[in-house]
Amino acid sequence: MLWSALFLLSLLPGLSHGILLEKFQDLKRNKFDFVVIGGGNAGNTVANRLTENPDYHVLVLEAGGSNENVLLSMVPKFCVETIGSAIDWNYTAQGGPVLNRDMDYPRGFILGGSSSVNCMIYTRGTREDWDRYANVTGDSGWSWDNIQPYVRKNERFTPPFDGHNTTGEFDPSVHSFDGMNSVTLSGLRHQLDTQVIQASKAVGNDSDFRFVLDMNSGNHLGIGFGQSTVLNGTRSSSATSYLGPQYINRPNLHVLLHAHVTRILSTGTAKNDLTFQGVELSQDSGATVHTVSATKEVVLSAGSIATPQILMNSGIGDRKTLTNLGIQTVHHLPSVGQNLTEQPLLSYNWVVTANDTDSEAARNATLAAEQLKQWNDTRSGPLANAPGLDLGWFRLPANASIFEEFEDPSPGPNTAHIEIQFVNGGFSLETPLPNLIGANPALLCPTSRMSHSFSS
Numbered sequence: 254m255l256w257s258a259l260f261l262l263s264l265l266p267g268l269s270h271g272i273l274l275e276k277f278q279d280l281k282r283n284k285f286d287f288v289v290i291g292g293g294n295a296g297n298t299v300a301n302r303l304t305e306n307p308d309y310h311v312l313v314l315e316a317g318g319s320n321e322n323v324l325l326s327m328v329p330k331f332c333v334e335t336i337g338s339a340i341d342w343n344y345t346a347q348g349g350p351v352l353n354r355d356m357d358y359p360r361g362f363i364l365g366g367s368s369s370v371n372c373m374i375y376t377r378g379t380r381e382d383w384d385r386y387a388n389v390t391g392d393s394g395w396s397w398d399n400i401q402p403y404v405r406k407n408e409r410f411t412p413p414f415d416g417h418n419t420t421g422e423f424d425p426s427v428h429s430f431d432g433m434n435s436v437t438l439s440g441l442r443h444q445l446d447t448q449v450i451q452a453s454k455a456v457g458n459d460s461d462f463r464f465v466l467d468m469n470s471g472n473h474l475g476i477g478f479g480q481s482t483v484l485n486g487t488r489s490s491s492a493t494s495y496l497g498p499q500y501i502n503r504p505n506l507h508v509l510l511h512a513h514v515t516r517i518l519s520t521g522t523a524k525n526d527l528t529f530q531g532v533e534l535s536q537d538s539g540a541t542v543h544t545v546s547a548t549k550e551v552v553l554s555a556g557s558i559a560t561p562q563i564l565m566n567s568g569i570g571d572r573k574t575l576t577n578l579g580i581q582t583v584h585h586l587p588s589v590g591q592n593l594t595e596q597p598l599l600s601y602n603w604v605v606t607a608n609d610t611d612s613e614a615a616r617n618a619t620l621a622a623e624q625l626k627q628w629n630d631t632r633s634g635p636l637a638n639a640p641g642l643d644l645g646w647f648r649l650p651a652n653a654s655i656f657e658e659f660e661d662p663s664p665g666p667n668t669a670h671i672e673i674q675f676v677n678g679g680f681s682l683e684t685p686l687p688n689l690i691g692a693n694p695a696l697l698c699p700t701s702r703m704s705h706s707f708s709s
């Protein structure tokens with residue numbers, strides 16, 4: 254794609270923020286109250302909240318580099334291009350009995366983690382989803398009603414970049430306007446987006462394809478306007494919000510980049526004392542190993558792949574697997590690295606006669622450069638929107654034959670089995686790339702599970 258050359262040029266090395274430390278030697282201490290492993294979605298949120306208390310010194314250890322000035326991460330429309338780039342861990346999911354081929358498994362390798370590379374679609378799940386978490390855990394704090402104050406603490410609904418009147422595009426009563434992370438509606442709509450919404454309004458309320466005013470109200474079934482974590486035409490990630498300029502200067506918040514954590518270290522003094530307050534890391538692929546310690550807690554938030562990997566490296570996992578890898582077992586915990594659930598997404602495309610789709614910019618260098626200039630100058634235009642401007646949430650029919658064999662895996666009758674993202678543009682191996690529109694379904698309630706396989 255022509256975009257690729259621009260993207261490569263745009264991958265400037267992350268410029269140091271000044272507060273974001275690049276070298277272990279720049280840390281002023283090696284003992285903290287909390288050490289947070291992984292500066293991603295979860296890690297940066299926790300670090301922000303903990304450092305509200307000025308007495309707590311918190312260190313965030315992030316394996317990737319800074320998100321600052323990384324255009325590939327900043328420009329919403331470039332999100333798909335982050336896959337396979339230098340800010341992706343470039344994992345591979347190996348095929349198995351269900352999926353008999355390998356697939357790319359992207360995860361963010363940059364401050365902000367996958368929130369710095371993802372496609373920014375803001376979805377809360379349904380009331381039924383959260384109420385099921387509460388039931389399964391036996392903790393009512395996870396219920397939809399009880400989680401809403403925290404959802405609102407996170408969300409700051411902001412106007413779309415073109416400032417248009419958004420009445421009828423979302424329900425303000427279910428949103429917050431003073432949280433941390435910006436959520437917005439699209440500022441520029443393609444005719445496809447308009448037609449999808451018009452069709453959903455035309456089919457009537459009995460149809461599965463009916464219009465839903467706000468898919469983040471707890472009931473999402475139908476088709477509606479997508480909401481995305483974008484602020485003024487630029488990605489809003491956990492790095493730009495929770496480590497944003499008003500927080501990163503906190504003297505008790507320390508962030509070390511290029512810090513690849515290899516293990517957490519047992520500091521227990523008695524037999525069976527499972528206290529882990531040491532953290533081992535390297536910035537040069539293991540040539541030099543450093544340790545830091547947490548007097549209160551180590552927070553392990555390295556994402557769904559690296560968290561179990563670090564646990565297993567540290568001797569926490571299934572004894573047989575660890576022994577095969579030559580790792581001494583500190584704590585036999587067979588579930589580590591098991592039961593990973595993923596929501597696979599397929600890309601379905603149709604060739605169209607319209608010549609104003611995103612495919613046009615993908616094959617036309619002049620147009621691509623104009624769009625990038627517009628984004629650079631005004632943070633507007635086609636690049637300022639995340640993909641997936643309209644979304645649909647659908648259930649399989651109640652009498653679908655699959656339910657004769659399998660129990661319905663969804664948490665209830667108001668929760669979708671399938672999400673469809675409507676996009677203008679798409680993927681094709683044809684050259685030149687034709688004008689395409691896409692409807693990309695994602696499987697929301699898979700019953701298959703993945704497990705980690707590590708080689709020594």
Ligand SMILES: Cc1cc2nc3c(=O)[nH]c(=O)nc-3n(C[C@H](O)[C@H](O)[C@H](O)COP(=O)(O)OP(=O)(O)OC[C@H]3O[C@@H](n4cnc5c(N)ncnc54)[C@H](O)[C@@H]3O)c2cc1C
Nearest residue numbers: 291293294295316359366367371372373374514555556559
């Ligand atoms: C391509 C893509 C598109 C997505 N699209 C959407 C979307 O549109 N909407 C949505 O809601 N979700 C989306 N997601 C999922 C969402 O981004 C993740 O669920 C979420 O970011 C997970 O948060 P986390 O904190 O668990 O992990 P992450 O945000 O991935 O953070 C983990 C952090 O740990 C760091 N790390 C890993 N190993 C180590 C180590 N050894 N030492 C130090 N640091 C380490 C990583 O570099 C990373 O910064 C998408 C994800 C991807 C990859």
